[in-house]
Amino acid sequence: MNKELLNEVHLLEDKAVSEIESASSLQDLEKVRLLYLGKKGIIKAYFSNLKKIGNTGKKRNLGRTVNSLRNKLDQLIIGKGNILKAEGINLKLQSEAVDITLPVRPEKIGKVNPLSKVINEVKLIFAHMGFRAVDGPEIEDEFYVFDALNTPSYHPAREEQDTFYLKNKVDNRRVLLRTHTSSVQIRTMQKAKTFPIKVVAAGRVYRNDFDATHTPMFHQIEGLYVNENVNMGQLKFTIHYFFNRFFGDTGLKIRFRSSFFPFTEPSAEVDISYRDSKWIEVLGCGMVHPNVFRNVGIDYSRYNGFAFGMGIERLAMLKYQIGDLRSFYSNRISWLDHYGFHFSSLR
Numbered sequence: 532m533n534k535e536l537l538n539e540v541h542l543l544e545d546k547a548v549s550e551i552e553s554a555s556s557l558q559d560l561e562k563v564r565l566l567y568l569g570k571k572g573i574i575k576a577y578f579s580n581l582k583k584i585g586n587t588g589k590k591r592n593l594g595r596t597v598n599s600l601r602n603k604l605d606q607l608i609i610g611k612g613n614i615l616k617a618e619g620i621n622l623k624l625q626s627e628a629v630d631i632t633l634p635v636r637p638e639k640i641g642k643v644n645p646l647s648k649v650i651n652e653v654k655l656i657f658a659h660m661g662f663r664a665v666d667g668p669e670i671e672d673e674f675y676v677f678d679a680l681n682t683p684s685y686h687p688a689r690e691e692q693d694t695f696y697l698k699n700k701v702d703n704r705r706v707l708l709r710t711h712t713s714s715v716q717i718r719t720m721q722k723a724k725t726f727p728i729k730v731v732a733a734g735r736v737y738r739n740d741f742d743a744t745h746t747p748m749f750h751q752i753e754g755l756y757v758n759e760n761v762n763m764g765q766l767k768f769t770i771h772y773f774f775n776r777f778f779g780d781t782g783l784k785i786r787f788r789s790s791f792f793p794f795t796e797p798s799a800e801v802d803i804s805y806r807d808s809k810w811i812e813v814l815g816c817g818m819v820h821p822n823v824f825r826n827v828g829i830d831y832s833r834y835n836g837f838a839f840g841m842g843i844e845r846l847a848m849l850k851y852q853i854g855d856l857r858s859f860y861s862n863r864i865s866w867l868d869h870y871g872f873h874f875s876s877l878r
Protein backbone atom coordinates (compact mmCIF):
# COMPACT_ATOMS: atom_id res chain seq x y z
CA MET A 532 0.00 0.00 0.00
CA ASN A 533 2.73 2.35 0.95
CA LYS A 534 4.68 1.44 -2.18
CA GLU A 535 1.62 1.97 -4.27
CA LEU A 536 1.10 5.37 -2.77
CA LEU A 537 4.73 6.32 -3.45
CA ASN A 538 4.33 5.16 -7.03
CA GLU A 539 1.22 7.23 -7.36
CA VAL A 540 3.04 10.27 -6.07
CA HIS A 541 5.78 9.73 -8.66
CA LEU A 542 3.25 9.40 -11.47
CA LEU A 543 1.60 12.51 -10.18
CA GLU A 544 4.92 14.32 -10.23
CA ASP A 545 5.62 13.36 -13.86
CA LYS A 546 2.17 14.50 -14.92
CA ALA A 547 2.41 17.78 -13.03
CA VAL A 548 5.91 18.57 -14.34
CA SER A 549 4.92 17.96 -17.95
CA GLU A 550 1.75 20.08 -17.55
CA ILE A 551 3.78 22.93 -16.08
CA GLU A 552 6.30 22.70 -18.86
CA SER A 553 3.72 22.66 -21.59
CA ALA A 554 1.70 25.61 -20.22
CA SER A 555 1.73 28.13 -23.05
CA SER A 556 0.34 31.13 -21.21
CA LEU A 557 0.22 32.57 -17.70
CA GLN A 558 -3.49 31.69 -17.56
CA ASP A 559 -2.76 28.03 -18.41
CA LEU A 560 -0.06 27.97 -15.79
CA GLU A 561 -2.43 29.37 -13.18
CA LYS A 562 -4.91 26.58 -13.95
CA VAL A 563 -2.16 24.01 -13.44
CA ARG A 564 -1.15 25.67 -10.19
CA LEU A 565 -4.71 25.61 -8.84
CA LEU A 566 -5.08 21.98 -9.88
CA TYR A 567 -2.07 20.85 -7.85
CA LEU A 568 -1.29 23.50 -5.27
CA GLY A 569 -4.64 25.25 -4.80
CA LYS A 570 -6.68 25.05 -1.63
CA LYS A 571 -8.79 22.36 -3.23
CA GLY A 572 -5.84 20.96 -5.15
CA ILE A 573 -4.43 17.47 -5.39
CA ILE A 574 -1.50 18.05 -3.00
CA LYS A 575 -3.88 19.37 -0.37
CA ALA A 576 -5.96 16.22 -0.78
CA TYR A 577 -2.91 14.05 -0.17
CA PHE A 578 -2.14 15.89 3.04
CA SER A 579 -5.74 15.40 4.21
CA ASN A 580 -5.48 11.72 3.45
CA LEU A 581 -2.20 11.50 5.39
CA LYS A 582 -4.06 12.52 8.53
CA LYS A 583 -6.05 9.36 8.26
CA ILE A 584 -2.92 7.18 8.36
CA GLY A 585 -1.66 6.24 11.78
CA ASN A 586 1.35 8.08 13.19
CA THR A 587 4.07 5.77 11.89
CA GLY A 588 7.42 6.05 10.15
CA LYS A 589 5.65 5.34 6.90
CA LYS A 590 3.43 8.32 7.39
CA ARG A 591 6.44 10.59 7.94
CA ASN A 592 8.14 9.17 4.89
CA LEU A 593 5.14 9.78 2.70
CA GLY A 594 4.61 13.21 4.24
CA ARG A 595 8.18 14.22 3.37
CA THR A 596 7.75 12.97 -0.21
CA VAL A 597 4.54 14.92 -0.78
CA ASN A 598 6.02 17.97 0.88
CA SER A 599 9.10 17.96 -1.34
CA LEU A 600 6.85 17.42 -4.37
CA ARG A 601 4.86 20.49 -3.33
CA ASN A 602 8.06 22.56 -3.04
CA LYS A 603 9.34 21.30 -6.32
CA LEU A 604 6.11 22.10 -8.18
CA ASP A 605 6.03 25.50 -6.50
CA GLN A 606 9.53 26.31 -7.76
CA LEU A 607 8.79 24.97 -11.24
CA ILE A 608 5.65 27.09 -11.48
CA ILE A 609 7.50 30.24 -10.40
CA GLY A 610 10.27 29.51 -12.90
CA LYS A 611 7.86 28.81 -15.74
CA GLY A 612 5.92 31.96 -14.82
CA ASN A 613 9.06 34.01 -15.23
CA ILE A 614 9.79 32.48 -18.60
CA LEU A 615 6.25 33.16 -19.84
CA LYS A 616 6.43 36.76 -18.61
CA ALA A 617 9.76 37.33 -20.36
CA GLU A 618 8.39 35.84 -23.56
CA GLY A 619 5.44 38.18 -23.36
CA ILE A 620 7.77 41.19 -23.08
CA ASN A 621 9.84 39.95 -25.99
CA LEU A 622 6.77 39.56 -28.12
CA LYS A 623 5.70 43.09 -27.25
CA LEU A 624 9.15 44.44 -28.08
CA GLN A 625 9.15 42.54 -31.31
CA SER A 626 5.83 43.97 -32.32
CA GLU A 627 7.12 47.47 -31.54
CA ALA A 628 10.50 47.03 -33.20
CA VAL A 629 11.62 49.53 -35.84
CA ASP A 630 13.92 48.64 -38.67
CA ILE A 631 16.89 50.91 -38.16
CA THR A 632 18.49 49.74 -41.37
CA LEU A 633 15.82 51.41 -43.52
CA PRO A 634 17.16 54.43 -45.41
CA VAL A 635 15.73 57.78 -44.21
CA ARG A 636 13.01 59.45 -46.20
CA PRO A 637 14.34 62.33 -48.28
CA GLU A 638 13.93 65.56 -46.34
CA LYS A 639 12.50 68.60 -48.05
CA ILE A 640 14.87 71.32 -46.94
CA GLY A 641 14.74 75.00 -47.72
CA LYS A 642 17.76 76.67 -49.18
CA VAL A 643 19.49 79.88 -48.35
CA ASN A 644 19.19 82.37 -51.18
CA PRO A 645 22.62 82.71 -52.80
CA LEU A 646 22.52 86.45 -52.08
CA SER A 647 22.18 85.85 -48.34
CA LYS A 648 24.94 83.28 -48.56
CA VAL A 649 27.23 85.69 -50.37
CA ILE A 650 26.43 88.53 -47.93
CA ASN A 651 27.38 86.25 -45.05
CA GLU A 652 30.58 85.18 -46.75
CA VAL A 653 31.59 88.77 -47.48
CA LYS A 654 30.84 89.93 -43.95
CA LEU A 655 32.88 87.06 -42.54
CA ILE A 656 35.95 87.88 -44.62
CA PHE A 657 35.79 91.53 -43.57
CA ALA A 658 35.18 90.54 -39.97
CA HIS A 659 38.52 88.74 -40.09
CA MET A 660 40.08 92.07 -41.04
CA GLY A 661 38.32 93.82 -38.16
CA PHE A 662 35.34 95.33 -39.96
CA ARG A 663 32.18 95.46 -37.85
CA ALA A 664 28.81 94.92 -39.58
CA VAL A 665 26.32 97.82 -39.30
CA ASP A 666 22.91 98.54 -40.80
CA GLY A 667 21.00 101.53 -42.02
CA PRO A 668 17.47 102.31 -43.23
CA GLU A 669 16.34 101.60 -46.78
CA ILE A 670 13.98 104.56 -46.78
CA GLU A 671 16.34 107.48 -46.48
CA ASP A 672 16.49 111.19 -46.29
CA GLU A 673 18.22 112.89 -49.25
CA PHE A 674 20.83 114.32 -46.91
CA TYR A 675 22.31 110.87 -46.19
CA VAL A 676 22.04 109.56 -49.75
CA PHE A 677 23.24 112.67 -51.56
CA ASP A 678 24.02 115.96 -49.77
CA ALA A 679 26.32 114.63 -47.08
CA LEU A 680 28.06 112.54 -49.72
CA ASN A 681 29.11 115.68 -51.58
CA THR A 682 26.44 115.14 -54.21
CA PRO A 683 24.74 118.51 -54.64
CA SER A 684 21.16 118.91 -55.76
CA TYR A 685 22.13 119.55 -59.38
CA HIS A 686 24.08 116.29 -59.62
CA PRO A 687 22.73 113.94 -62.32
CA ALA A 688 22.65 111.00 -59.86
CA ARG A 689 19.62 112.66 -58.32
CA GLU A 690 17.52 112.68 -61.43
CA GLU A 691 13.93 111.62 -61.04
CA GLN A 692 14.40 108.82 -63.58
CA ASP A 693 17.07 107.11 -61.47
CA THR A 694 15.61 107.43 -58.05
CA PHE A 695 12.42 106.46 -56.27
CA TYR A 696 11.20 109.42 -54.24
CA LEU A 697 8.38 109.24 -51.75
CA LYS A 698 5.52 111.73 -52.04
CA ASN A 699 5.96 113.59 -48.83
CA LYS A 700 8.94 115.46 -47.49
CA VAL A 701 10.12 115.14 -43.91
CA ASP A 702 11.59 118.29 -42.28
CA ASN A 703 11.58 119.80 -45.74
CA ARG A 704 13.90 117.10 -47.03
CA ARG A 705 12.96 114.68 -49.75
CA VAL A 706 12.62 111.05 -48.75
CA LEU A 707 13.68 108.25 -51.09
CA LEU A 708 14.63 104.60 -51.37
CA ARG A 709 18.38 104.65 -50.94
CA THR A 710 20.26 104.35 -54.22
CA HIS A 711 23.42 103.01 -52.56
CA THR A 712 24.62 101.83 -49.16
CA SER A 713 26.97 104.83 -48.87
CA SER A 714 24.25 106.52 -46.77
CA VAL A 715 25.24 104.15 -43.96
CA GLN A 716 28.78 105.62 -44.01
CA ILE A 717 27.33 109.00 -43.13
CA ARG A 718 25.15 107.66 -40.32
CA THR A 719 28.10 105.70 -38.93
CA MET A 720 30.50 108.64 -39.01
CA GLN A 721 27.95 110.97 -37.42
CA LYS A 722 27.58 108.60 -34.49
CA ALA A 723 31.25 107.63 -34.14
CA LYS A 724 32.99 108.77 -30.98
CA THR A 725 36.21 106.81 -31.28
CA PHE A 726 38.65 105.92 -34.04
CA PRO A 727 39.34 103.89 -36.07
CA ILE A 728 35.95 103.52 -37.71
CA LYS A 729 35.94 100.19 -39.50
CA VAL A 730 32.57 98.98 -40.72
CA VAL A 731 30.75 97.13 -43.47
CA ALA A 732 27.07 97.66 -44.26
CA ALA A 733 25.11 95.31 -46.49
CA GLY A 734 21.58 95.67 -47.77
CA ARG A 735 19.08 96.48 -50.48
CA VAL A 736 19.37 99.51 -52.72
CA TYR A 737 16.94 100.82 -55.34
CA ARG A 738 17.31 102.45 -58.74
CA ASN A 739 14.89 103.02 -61.54
CA ASP A 740 16.55 100.56 -63.92
CA PHE A 741 15.22 97.35 -65.38
CA ASP A 742 16.76 95.17 -68.05
CA ALA A 743 18.66 91.88 -68.36
CA THR A 744 21.51 93.08 -66.18
CA HIS A 745 19.72 95.59 -63.91
CA THR A 746 16.83 95.20 -61.49
CA PRO A 747 15.13 98.07 -59.63
CA MET A 748 16.25 96.53 -56.36
CA PHE A 749 19.64 94.98 -55.82
CA HIS A 750 22.14 94.51 -53.02
CA GLN A 751 25.32 96.28 -52.11
CA ILE A 752 27.89 95.99 -49.39
CA GLU A 753 29.71 99.10 -48.28
CA GLY A 754 32.98 99.36 -46.44
CA LEU A 755 34.48 102.29 -44.58
CA TYR A 756 37.77 102.71 -42.79
CA VAL A 757 38.64 106.00 -41.10
CA ASN A 758 41.77 106.59 -39.06
CA GLU A 759 44.94 108.65 -39.02
CA ASN A 760 47.30 108.02 -41.94
CA VAL A 761 45.03 105.86 -44.06
CA ASN A 762 46.36 105.50 -47.58
CA MET A 763 45.34 104.11 -50.91
CA GLY A 764 47.80 101.23 -50.65
CA GLN A 765 45.77 99.95 -47.70
CA LEU A 766 42.62 100.25 -49.78
CA LYS A 767 44.17 98.24 -52.60
CA PHE A 768 45.46 95.62 -50.18
CA THR A 769 42.04 95.27 -48.57
CA ILE A 770 40.28 94.85 -51.91
CA HIS A 771 42.83 92.35 -53.21
CA TYR A 772 42.76 90.38 -49.98
CA PHE A 773 38.97 90.29 -50.00
CA PHE A 774 38.61 89.08 -53.58
CA ASN A 775 41.29 86.44 -53.19
CA ARG A 776 39.59 85.09 -50.12
CA PHE A 777 36.12 85.31 -51.62
CA PHE A 778 36.94 83.51 -54.88
CA GLY A 779 39.51 81.36 -53.18
CA ASP A 780 41.30 80.14 -56.28
CA THR A 781 43.84 81.23 -58.82
CA GLY A 782 41.46 81.93 -61.70
CA LEU A 783 40.96 85.52 -60.63
CA LYS A 784 42.21 88.77 -62.19
CA ILE A 785 41.63 92.13 -60.56
CA ARG A 786 42.09 95.57 -62.10
CA PHE A 787 41.71 99.07 -60.69
CA ARG A 788 40.47 101.70 -63.12
CA SER A 789 40.48 105.37 -62.18
CA SER A 790 36.97 106.74 -61.93
CA PHE A 791 34.84 109.41 -60.33
CA PHE A 792 32.52 109.50 -57.33
CA PRO A 793 31.54 112.78 -55.68
CA PHE A 794 32.33 111.37 -52.24
CA THR A 795 35.80 109.97 -52.90
CA GLU A 796 38.98 111.53 -54.25
CA PRO A 797 40.83 109.85 -55.85
CA SER A 798 38.27 107.27 -56.96
CA ALA A 799 38.55 103.96 -58.70
CA GLU A 800 36.40 101.20 -60.04
CA VAL A 801 37.43 97.61 -59.75
CA ASP A 802 36.81 95.05 -62.46
CA ILE A 803 37.38 91.37 -62.08
CA SER A 804 37.68 88.51 -64.48
CA TYR A 805 37.01 85.12 -62.99
CA ARG A 806 37.89 81.92 -64.82
CA ASP A 807 38.47 83.83 -68.05
CA SER A 808 35.16 85.71 -68.03
CA LYS A 809 35.21 89.14 -69.63
CA TRP A 810 36.02 92.05 -67.28
CA ILE A 811 33.07 92.82 -65.04
CA GLU A 812 32.77 95.93 -62.92
CA VAL A 813 32.00 94.93 -59.36
CA LEU A 814 33.11 97.68 -57.04
CA GLY A 815 33.57 101.42 -56.62
CA CYS A 816 36.01 102.85 -54.13
CA GLY A 817 38.29 105.72 -53.20
CA MET A 818 39.68 107.92 -50.46
CA VAL A 819 36.92 109.69 -48.54
CA HIS A 820 36.49 113.25 -49.85
CA PRO A 821 37.31 116.00 -47.31
CA ASN A 822 33.87 117.52 -47.93
CA VAL A 823 32.27 114.32 -46.65
CA PHE A 824 34.30 114.55 -43.42
CA ARG A 825 33.33 118.22 -43.13
CA ASN A 826 29.64 117.29 -43.52
CA VAL A 827 29.78 114.86 -40.62
CA GLY A 828 32.06 116.93 -38.40
CA ILE A 829 35.21 114.84 -38.57
CA ASP A 830 38.51 116.75 -38.49
CA TYR A 831 39.86 116.04 -41.97
CA SER A 832 43.23 117.59 -41.20
CA ARG A 833 43.77 114.74 -38.80
CA TYR A 834 41.76 111.82 -40.14
CA ASN A 835 41.35 110.33 -43.54
CA GLY A 836 39.87 107.09 -44.83
CA PHE A 837 38.82 104.88 -47.64
CA ALA A 838 35.45 103.59 -48.69
CA PHE A 839 34.19 101.04 -51.15
CA GLY A 840 30.86 99.69 -52.30
CA MET A 841 30.14 96.58 -54.32
CA GLY A 842 27.25 94.78 -55.94
CA ILE A 843 26.36 91.48 -54.32
CA GLU A 844 24.43 90.04 -57.28
CA ARG A 845 27.41 90.28 -59.58
CA LEU A 846 29.69 88.59 -57.06
CA ALA A 847 27.18 85.77 -56.64
CA MET A 848 26.72 85.38 -60.40
CA LEU A 849 30.46 85.14 -60.96
CA LYS A 850 31.23 82.84 -58.07
CA TYR A 851 28.35 80.45 -58.67
CA GLN A 852 28.21 80.84 -62.46
CA ILE A 853 24.62 82.08 -62.45
CA GLY A 854 23.60 83.39 -65.85
CA ASP A 855 20.50 85.49 -65.25
CA LEU A 856 20.25 88.24 -62.66
CA ARG A 857 16.46 87.87 -62.44
CA SER A 858 16.77 84.29 -61.13
CA PHE A 859 17.64 85.69 -57.70
CA TYR A 860 14.15 87.08 -57.21
CA SER A 861 12.01 84.52 -59.05
CA ASN A 862 11.10 82.52 -55.91
CA ARG A 863 11.66 79.33 -57.85
CA ILE A 864 14.45 77.46 -56.18
CA SER A 865 14.68 74.70 -58.76
CA TRP A 866 17.07 76.86 -60.77
CA LEU A 867 19.55 76.55 -57.92
CA ASP A 868 19.88 72.84 -58.64
CA HIS A 869 20.28 73.69 -62.30
CA TYR A 870 23.35 75.73 -61.39
CA GLY A 871 24.63 72.99 -59.11
CA PHE A 872 24.18 75.26 -56.13
CA HIS A 873 24.43 73.31 -52.88
CA PHE A 874 23.76 74.81 -49.52
CA SER A 875 24.10 71.92 -47.16
CA SER A 876 26.94 73.69 -45.37
CA LEU A 877 24.86 76.74 -44.60
CA ARG A 878 21.57 76.21 -42.87
Ligand code: PHE
Nearest residue numbers: 711713815816817838839840
Ligand atom coordinates in the same frame (compact mmCIF):
# COMPACT_ATOMS: atom_id res chain seq x y z
N1 PHE B 1 28.17 104.14 -53.76
C1 PHE B 1 28.90 103.82 -54.98
C2 PHE B 1 27.94 103.19 -55.96
O1 PHE B 1 26.85 102.85 -55.60
C3 PHE B 1 30.04 102.86 -54.69
C4 PHE B 1 31.10 103.50 -53.83
C5 PHE B 1 31.07 103.32 -52.49
C6 PHE B 1 32.10 104.25 -54.41
C7 PHE B 1 32.06 103.88 -51.69
C8 PHE B 1 33.10 104.81 -53.62
C9 PHE B 1 33.06 104.61 -52.27
O2 PHE B 1 28.27 102.99 -57.11
